[in-house]
Amino acid sequence: MMNSFSRNASFNRRGLAGTISSPRAARKAWIFRPIHAFILFGAIITFLSAIGGGYVYVLPNLTQAFHGFNISTSSYDACNVFDGRWVEDDRYPLYNASECPFVERGFNCLGNGRADTDYLRWRWKPDKCEIPFLDVQSALVKLRDKRVVFVGDSMSRTQWESLTCLLMSGVEDKTSVYEVNGNKITKRIRFLGVRFSSFNFTVEFYRSVYLVQHGWTPKHAPKRVRSALKLDELDSISSEWVDSDVLIFNSGQWWVPGKLFDTGCYFQVGGSLKLGLSIPGAFRTALDTWASWVNSNINANRTTVFFRTFEPSHWRDNNFRFCNVTKYPISETEGRDRSIFTDTILEVAKNMVVPVNVLQITSMSAFRKDAHVGYWSDSPSVPDCSHWCLPGVPDIWNEIVLSNVFTTNTYQT
Ligand SMILES: *[C@@H]1O[C@H](CO)[C@@H](O)[C@H](O)[C@H]1NC(C)=O
Numbered sequence: 001m002m003n004s005f006s007r008n009a010s011f012n013r014r015g016l017a018g019t020i021s022s023p024r025a026a027r028k029a030w031i032f033r034p035i036h037a038f039i040l041f042g043a044i045i046t047f048l049s050a051i052g053g054g055y056v057y058v059l060p061n062l063t064q065a066f067h068g069f070n071i072s073t074s075s076y077d078a079c080n081v082f083d084g085r086w087v088e089d090d091r092y093p094l095y096n097a098s099e100c101p102f103v104e105r106g107f108n109c110l111g112n113g114r115a116d117t118d119y120l121r122w123r124w125k126p127d128k129c130e131i132p133f134l135d136v137q138s139a140l141v142k143l144r145d146k147r148v149v150f151v152g153d154s155m156s157r158t159q160w161e162s163l164t165c166l167l168m169s170g171v172e173d174k175t176s177v178y179e180v181n182g183n184k185i186t187k188r189i190r191f192l193g194v195r196f197s198s199f200n201f202t203v204e205f206y207r208s209v210y211l212v213q214h215g216w217t218p219k220h221a222p223k224r225v226r227s228a229l230k231l232d233e234l235d236s237i238s239s240e241w242v243d244s245d246v247l248i249f250n251s252g253q254w255w256v257p258g259k260l261f262d263t264g265c266y267f268q269v270g271g272s273l274k275l276g277l278s279i280p281g282a283f284r285t286a287l288d289t290w291a292s293w294v295n296s297n298i299n300a301n302r303t304t305v306f307f308r309t310f311e312p313s314h315w316r317d318n319n320f321r322f323c324n325v326t327k328y329p330i331s332e333t334e335g336r337d338r339s340i341f342t343d344t345i346l347e348v349a350k351n352m353v354v355p356v357n358v359l360q361i362t363s364m365s366a367f368r369k370d371a372h373v374g375y376w377s378d379s380p381s382v383p384d385c386s387h388w389c390l391p392g393v394p395d396i397w398n399e400i401v402l403s404n405v406f407t408t409n410t411y412q413t
Pocket residue numbers: 067068070071073355
C-alpha cells in the first residue's frame with residue numbers, strides 16, 4: 001500500500017517536472033487553460049447560486065433518500081421522517097443557551113439580543129409519523145458507556161453543542177459534565193470532547209472541514225498553488241473516529257471557490273495536482289475516499305454511522321454579505337431544498353457496505369430562514385445567514401439522531 005503510493009507519487013512528480021521544463025509557450029497554454037476553466041466554473045457556480053442552488057442538477061430521488069436512512073423495518077416503508085412541515089409547539093425550546101456552557105457565544109441569539117422568540121418554538125412534524133419528543137433521561141441512560149463523535153465543519157460543531165446542551169439539561173450535577181481538556185470552544189479547535197461522567201459517555205467533535213487531508217504544496221507546482229487537498233487520503237486524525245458508537249459526519253460548506261482556489265488551495269490525487277478538477281468532481285472523489293475508509297475501518301456491529309446532508313443558508317446575495325432573518329419559517333424553500341452536495345452524499349451512501357444513515361436535513365432546514373444567527377452573533381456588524389441559533393434547528397437534527405440510535409422501532413404512525 002505504502003509502496004505503491006510512493007511509487008505513484010514519484011512517477012507523477014516526474015511527469016509534472018516534464019511539463020514544467022517544457023518550452024515557454026507550451027507552459028503558458030498549459031497554465032492558461034485551467035485558469036480559463038476556473039473562471040468559467042466560477043461563473044457557473046455564481047449562476048447556480050443565483051437561481052437558488054441546483055435546479056439544473058438532477059433532483060434527489062426521495063425514495064432513495066429514505067433508503068439511505070435505515071430506520072426500523074416496520075416504519076421504514078411507512079414514513080419518511082424528512083417529509084413534513086414545521087408546527088408550533090410550546091414545549092420548545094429544550095434548553096436555555098445562557099445556562100449551557102457549551103453553546104458558543106456566537107450562536108446564542110437570545111443572549112446576543114434577539115428580541116423575537118417565535119423562532120424557538122417549532123417542531124418538525126413528518127407527514128406520516130411522529131418523531132418522539134426527546135426523553136432526556138432515557139437518552140442519558142441509553143448513552144451510558146458510549147462514545148458519540150461528530151466530524152466536520154462548524155455546522156457539526158453546532159450540532160455537537162446542541163446535543164451536549166440537550167443532554168446536559170437532564171443532568172442535575174452540572175459539574176459532572178466537562179470538556180475533557182478544559183478547553184474553550186473556538187472556531188479552529190481540532191478537538192472538543194464533553195464527558196458526562198455520571199453516565200460514563202462522551203460527546204466529541206473533530207474539526208475536519210473537508211474530511212480529506214489538507215497538505216502543503218507538492219514540489220514543482222505552479223506559483224498560484226499554495227496548498228493541496230489530497231482527495232485520496234482521509235484526514236490524518238481519522239483514526240480517532242473509529243471506536244465510536246455513533247459517528248456523524250458532514251462536509252460541504254468549505255467546498256467553495258472562496259475557500260479553495262481563491263486561497264491557492266487546489267486538488268491532488270496520488271501525488272499529482274488535478275488543476276482542472278471541478279469542485280463537485282473533487283467532492284465526489286473525496287466522498288468516495290471517505291466511503292472506502294468507512295467500509296474498511298468501521299465495525300457496523302458497533303458503530304451507527306450518519307452523514308448529514310448540506311445545510312442550506314439564506315443569504316440574499318451571492319457574496320455572503322446581506323441577509324434578512326425572518327420572524328417565521330418561510331413557506332417556499334426557493335430552491336434551497338436541493339444541493340449538488342446532498343445529491344452526491346445520497347449517491348455515495350447508497351452503494352456502501354457499512355450502512356450509512358443519511359440525515360437528509362437540507363429540505364426541512366430550507367424553510368427556516370427565521371432560525372439563522374443573522375446579526376445576533378459575536379460580531380454583530382457582520383450578518384450570518386449560514387449558522388443557526390441555539391436552541392434551534394440543530395436540536396431537531398439531534399432529536400432525529402437520538403430517536404434512531406438505540407431503538408429499533410421509534411416512529412408511531
Ligand atoms: C436496513 O436494515 C435492515 C435490518 O437491519 C436490513 O435488512 C436492510 O437491508 C437495511 N437497508 C439498507 C438500505 O441498508
